[in-house]
Amino acid sequence: xxxxxxxxxxxxxxxxxxxxxxxxxxxxxxxxxxxxxxxxxxxxxxxxxxxxxxxxxxxxxxxxxxxxxxxxxxxxxxxxxxxx
Amino acid sequence: xxxxxxxxxxxxxxxxxxxxxxxxxxxxxxxxxxxxxxxxxxxxxxxxxxxxxxxxxxxxxxxxxxxxxxxxxxxxxxxxxxxxxxxxxxxxxxxxxxxxxxxxxxxxxxxxxxxxxxxxxxxxxxxxxxxxxxxxxxxxxxxxxxxxxxxxxxxxxxxxxxxxxxxxxxxxxxxxxxxxxxxxxxxxxxxxxxxxxxxxxxxxxxxxxxxxxxxxxxxxxxxxxxxxxxxxxxxxxxxxxxxxxxxxxxxxxxxxxxxxxxxxxxxxxxxxxxxxxxxxxxxxxxxxxxxxxxxxxxxxxxxxxxxxxxxxxxxxxxxxxxxxxxxxxxxxxxxxxxxxxxxxxxxxxxxxxxxxxxxxxxxxxxxxxxxxxxxxxxxxxxxxxxxxxxxxxxxxxxxxxxxxxxxxxxxx
Numbered sequence: 085x086x087x088x089x090x091x092x093x094x095x096x097x098x099x100x101x102x103x104x105x106x107x108x109x110x111x112x113x114x115x116x117x118x119x120x121x122x123x124x125x126x127x128x129x130x131x132x133x134x135x136x137x138x139x140x141x142x143x144x145x146x147x148x149x150x151x152x153x154x155x156x157x158x159x160x161x162x163x164x165x166x167x168x
Numbered sequence: 169x170x171x172x173x174x175x176x177x178x179x180x181x182x183x184x185x186x187x188x189x190x191x192x193x194x195x196x197x198x199x200x201x202x203x204x205x206x207x208x209x210x211x212x213x214x215x216x217x218x219x220x221x222x223x224x225x226x227x228x229x230x231x232x233x234x235x236x237x238x239x240x241x242x243x244x245x246x247x248x249x250x251x252x253x254x255x256x257x258x259x260x261x262x263x264x265x266x267x268x269x270x271x272x273x274x275x276x277x278x279x280x281x282x283x284x285x286x287x288x289x290x291x292x293x294x295x296x297x298x299x300x301x302x303x304x305x306x307x308x309x310x311x312x313x314x315x316x317x318x319x320x321x322x323x324x325x326x327x328x329x330x331x332x333x334x335x336x337x338x339x340x341x342x343x344x345x346x347x348x349x350x351x352x353x354x355x356x357x358x359x360x361x362x363x364x365x366x367x368x369x370x371x372x373x374x375x376x377x378x379x380x381x382x383x384x385x386x387x388x389x390x391x392x393x394x395x396x397x398x399x400x401x402x403x404x405x406x407x408x409x410x411x412x413x414x415x416x417x418x419x420x421x422x423x424x425x426x427x428x429x430x431x432x433x434x435x436x437x438x439x440x441x442x443x444x445x446x447x448x449x450x451x452x453x454x455x456x457x458x459x460x461x462x463x464x465x466x467x468x469x470x471x472x473x474x475x476x477x478x479x480x481x482x483x484x485x486x487x488x489x490x491x492x493x494x495x496x497x498x499x500x501x502x503x504x505x506x507x508x509x510x511x512x513x514x515x516x517x518x519x520x521x522x523x524x525x526x527x528x529x530x531x532x533x534x535x536x537x538x539x540x541x542x543x544x545x546x547x548x549x550x551x552x553x554x555x556x557x558x559x560x561x562x563x564x565x566x567x568x569x570x571x572x573x574x575x576x577x578x579x580x
Contacts, residue, residue, distance in 0.1 A: 101234055126238075126301040133297035 088161070092154050095134065099126050109151040131157050137164045172347050175579055177419040178257025178407030179519050180249040180357070184220030184400055184506050188252055189523070196520050197552055199532040201505045203387055203398055209364040216376040216385055220400030220507030221362050231318070238301040239314065242278035242403075246311040246359035247318055249403035253355060254319065257407040257419060261319050270323035270351040272341045273312035273405075274334025274358035274511040281363035282306050311359055323351045332471070332566030333430060334358055335404075335514030336574050340428035342408045352413040357405030358511040367399060373438065377474060387508075388535035389472035389501035390479050390543040397473040400507030404515035406522075421579045422522040426559070427457030428574040435569045440477035446571035447485035451561060454573035455489070458559070462490045465497055465575075466557035467530050469517040471564045472501040473508040482563060483543045498555055500548045504534045514564035518574065521560040525578050530555050 090104075097104040100119050113119035124147050128139055131153075137160040146152050179189050184202025186192035195202065202220045211217040222245065227236055230248040239247070250271075254261070261269060282305035290298045304310050309327035316325045324345065328337045335358040342354035360366075370376055377396035378385025387398040414421055431449035435441035455462060468486065472479040479501075487494045502517050509516065524530055532552040558578050565571040 099237075101237060122301050126299060129297065129300050133293055133299075138296065 088158065089154055091134070092131070092157055093150060095130055096127055096150055096153065099123055099130060107150050110149050113148055127153065135161050135164070137161055173411035174343055174346050174408055174425050175411050175414050176406050176422040176425060176522050176576070177409045177414050178253045178259060179422065179522065180251065180253025180256060180405040181516070181519055182222055182225065182245050182249045182252070183402040183404065183516060184222055187222070187225065189256060192519070193523050196502070196505065196523070196531045197527070197529055199505065199534045199551060201534060202400070203505070203507050206362070208362055209367070214371055215379045216371060218385060218398055219362055219367070220398065220402070220509060222402050238305070240279070240282045240305040241361040241363070242275065242359050243305065243311040243314045245361060245401070245403040246273065246357070246405070247314055249357060249359070249405040250315045250319065250355055253357070253405040253407050258417070259353065259407060261321055265353065266320055266322040268323060268352040269321045270325070270342070270345055270354045271312055271315050271321055272324070272326040272328060272338045272345070272354060272356050273315070274328045274330070274338040274515070275308060275311060275360060276329045276331060276334060276511050277360055277366045278311055279306055279308050280365045281361065284365050315355065321355070331568050331570045332510060333514065333564040333570040333572040334511035335518070336428060336562065336564045336572040337430060338515070339406065339408065339425065339518060339574060340430065340572070343425060343428060346408065346410050352410045354408045355405050356408050357403060358515040359403035360401050360510045360512045362399060362401035370399060375475070386535055387474045387504050388537070389470065389474045389504050389533060390483070390540060390545070390547055391536050392538035392540040394474040394476060394479060397475050397503070397508040400503070400509035400513070402506070402509055402512050402516065404512060404519050406515065406518060423525045423576045424579045426460070426575040426577050427454055428572065429453030429457055430570070430572045432571070433569050435567065438567050440475070440481045440567045442477060442481055442484060444481070444569070445488070446569060447482065447563065447565050447573070448488040450571040450573040451485065451489045451563065454561065454575050458575040458577070460559055460575065463493050464559050465561045466555055467521070467524060467560045468497055468499045469521045469560060469562040470499050470501040471503070471513065471517070473503045478567070479543055482565070483545055486545060495544065495546055497546065498530050498548050498553065499545050500530055501533045502531065504536070514562065514572070517562045517564070518576065521562050521576055525557050525560060525576065528554060528557055530557065
């Protein structure tokens with residue numbers, strides 16, 4: 085699962101235009117990293133595309149740190165693997 | 169309308185033969201072509217292989233690294249040109265002047281590639297997986313809107329899509345807005361990007377040079393060998409300003425914009441109507457609006473784009489309005505060096521006309537070799553020519569019936 089953590093860190097870093105090393109697990113997106121709502125939507129769409137999953141849009145509210153995103157993503161990745 | 173005087177105080181140019189006023193000016197007055205083999209996409213499947221492509225374009229140089237990832241080429245070209253125009257004019261957008269500043273941009277094909285790319289992703293990956301951040305690029309007013317957002321300009325924001333005349337119509341819109349007191353300063357310009365989608369469209373319509381049997385792939389306006397246009401791209405933004413505002417700022421003044429006019433005469437779809445009086449009317453109205461007669465014009469910046477009927481139509485229209493003087497007035501076709509960049513063409517013409525007035529030199533028409541006796545006007549060739557230019561007429565027109573003329577003059 086460490087691979088997925090890194091993949092998501094790189095994916096998020098690319099969208100928010102930061103070096104992956106700058107994106108700490110608990111760094112606050114809006115306050116610390118300057119993430120805006122369009123970037124959050126982009127992250128959601130990119131996760132869905134990469135892992136072929138569907139994340140409900142109300143989960144966007146939980147996209148506040150890298151760790152919280154990884155948690156949400158893993159939940160839906162696991163669900164999709166169970167269904168498959 | 170109150171008769172306010174309006175001047176050009178800044179030029180921002182991202183063109184196939186130069187980026188920035190200095191490079192563009194050097195190339196245009198030396199008769200250097202910006203037309204080269206296309207690098208943006210593979211032309212192996214086409215007979216036409218060249219275009220006026222903007223090369224060595226590094227948007228981060230003008231706009232910084234951040235926020236460029238999701239902007240399309242049109243938006244980056246236009247925003248870079250706007251940055252250069254503001255810098256050239258020495259104009260800072262502040263809370264005090266932001267609401268008195270407007271943006272009006274001509275573009276027609278600017279979002280075509282973005283639409284195509286967006287649809288492609290939806291088809292290949294599924295509609296659920298498209299990138300929402302790329303959706304704003306698919307609307308035609310995205311490039312202009314990004315200018316206002318990036319530079320915090322709070323006056324009006326308008327996009328004009330009137331075909332080949334969009335570059336002049338945007339300047340006309342700016343003139344009206346300033347005269348009506350809606351703005352003191354307007355960024356008026358245009359943008360088009362070169363992409364395979366528009367290239368194929370024009371190619372299949374048979375508009376491009378070098379695609380018919382034994383024809384030459386060359387942008388050679390008014391020349392007997394002409395057989396179609398060579399595509400171009402780029403962006404040009406002019407800072408138009410109320411004279412009082414320009415004087416108050418102690419801004420440098422390139423030229424005064426006197427009056428513009430447009431005339432629409434529906435023709436057959438995509439065919440130039442040689443009997444149309446549209447361009448004649450546009451030129452005539454622009455002259456009347458300026459209080460000038462045809463003999464006051466020292467130079468015509470022609471819209472001729474090396475299409476057989478387009479160049480003939482402009483020749484006939486000039487003869488209509490200029491009568492005996494038609495063969496004496498100096499004429500030059502900038503598209504011989506830049507290609508046809510649709511909306512952006514006329515903006516480049518106005519910029520080069522402003523520079524011509526400032527330098528009192530007319531840039532040359534290049535690639536002119538074989539005389540066409542039906543196009544028998546006084547074309548400036550070679551290295552251009554020194555001339556007393558008090559007033560310049562800039563023409564723009566297209567095959568769908570759109571025509572426009574604009575007069576710019578030496579600032580006195």
